[in-house]
Amino acid sequence: MSEALPHWVSEKPFDPERLAGEHTSVSTAYARASQRRLFWWRLRRHRLAVASLVFLVLAYLVAATAEFVAPAGVATRDTRHIFMPPQRVHLVHEGRFLGPFVYAREGTLDMDTLQRRYREDRSRPMPLRFFCRGEPYRFWGIWAGDRHLYCAPEGGTAFLLGSDRLGRDMFSRLVHGARISLTIGLVGVTLTMVLGLLFGGLAGYLGGWADFWLGRATEILRSLPHLPIWLALSAALPVTLDPLLVYFLITAILAFLEWPGLARAVRSKLLSLREEDFVAAAEMMGAGPARIISRHLLPNFMSHIVVSAALAIPTMILAETALSFLGLGLRAPITSWGVLLTEAQNIEAVVLYPWLLLPMVPVMATVLAFSFLGDGLRDALDPLSD
Structure with a gap:
């Protein structure tokens, strides 16, 4: 039984003609490529630039569909939840997979510091709703709609990035x-x-x-x-x-x-x-x-x-x-x-x-x-x- 070749040894025998042919085919491809194709080949080698391009495309796509992505309007207020900290999204509750959900929160006003404090109720998981009907809007001020990427749970809140002094959703x-x-x-x-x-x-x-x-x-x-x-x-x-x-x-x-x-x-x-x-x-x-x-x-x-x-x-x-x-x-x-x-x-x-x-x-x-x-x-x- 023959011994296995080391990993650095090619299984194919050395063939100068084959290597020359591969080099020639690559050179021919570069010679025949258009300027647009050459530009794309060079850009792909810059991985950080490609990742940045993907991020910017997604950012502009989100901006173009803001009414759909945002769960609430830009001026929608919830005065019962002023200055609420960001709510963390969970997947598992007490060892059981529930999908994306947030825990219910109850807020109180500290009369000594006049600061609102919120307590998370770990016994009440509240699943998020996706592709749901929510607050109506006019897409780009033209088309009426009420579909959103996600909505707050029924009877709950979903301030993923918190709320401001007027109770407006920071993510929206x-x-x-x-x-x-x-x-x-x-x-x-x-x-x-x-x-x-x-x-x-x-x-x-x-x-x-x-x-x-x-x-x-x-x-x-x-x-x-x-x-x-x-x-x-x-x-x-x-x-x-x-x-x-x-x-x-x-x-x-x-x-x-x-x-x-x-x-x-x-x-x-x-x-x-x-x-x-x-x-x-x-x-x-x-x-x-x-x-x-x-x-x-x-x-x-x-x-x-x-x-x-x-x-x-x-x-x-x-x-x-x-x-x-x-x-x-x-x-x-x-x-x-x-x-x-x-x-x-x-x-x-x-x-x-x-x-x-x-x-x-x-x-x-x-x-x-x-x-x-x-x-x-x-x-x-x-x-x-x-």
Whole structure:
């Protein structure tokens, strides 16, 4: 009986022709692959970026279906359960599997400290309900519905992340706030891209007086201290404005102060690309400046634009969170993560009700996810990364 080969010895005999054939097939696959496929192959090797992409897709999916995911409305109150700590979800009760459930809680008011205290009744498991009928809503303000991902038990509560000073469910408010905080980054970056590509493209392609005056304008804007300008422009918005209008104005303010950085990057790249032979050939064939910029120049540094957008979105989210936390950004009844953090502006809330600081968690997770994704995109779009 022959002895088993060590694990490091291949069962197949060494065949130089086979190895050369495998190497040739891989090289041929890379040579025939499209740019999109090569980009995906490079991105898959950056596991942290892929995980961040999955997290962001799920986050935006939750934000898009906030009415369904949240068990309660953004302003729904339960005055009997003010400042209730988060309820833990259990699966097993006294050795018996019951599925997801919470224990019933009874609250009392401490007359000495005026603090509400809750006692968990371990003898009363209350199963959660899933895909259930609950509080009615209008999905995106258009379609009526009452189905929710999960609901509180019959005759019980399900404050998975606790409740605030008005008895509002923190999980529901976080989910509804995600729609505002996540979209303000997308809308703001879109405006930034439009302004940066427009003015940077004109300055880099036309040169001369256009480059001089646009360059001075971007330098002046870049020299302004952002935080005081944010505060000043946000404070100038009247309190009586419609909340939706405030949302778009805050987004415009953030985009107005962010586009000069992109414009300078676009200008410098176009200054080097406009001297290339393919630009001269396009001009000789009668192509106008708009077509040359949009069809020939911009695609040559689209990788930089994509990475810049991915890294600019968390900046927008952090700026909105900071402004709303200071009371100069979005205001009620609009709910964002920054607005939710205004509940934790005093030491009493931090010490007695620490769950009011939970909106910081999705802010940090989203900012880190966009940063990791931006790193992965930069490596995947770099043709020299291989």
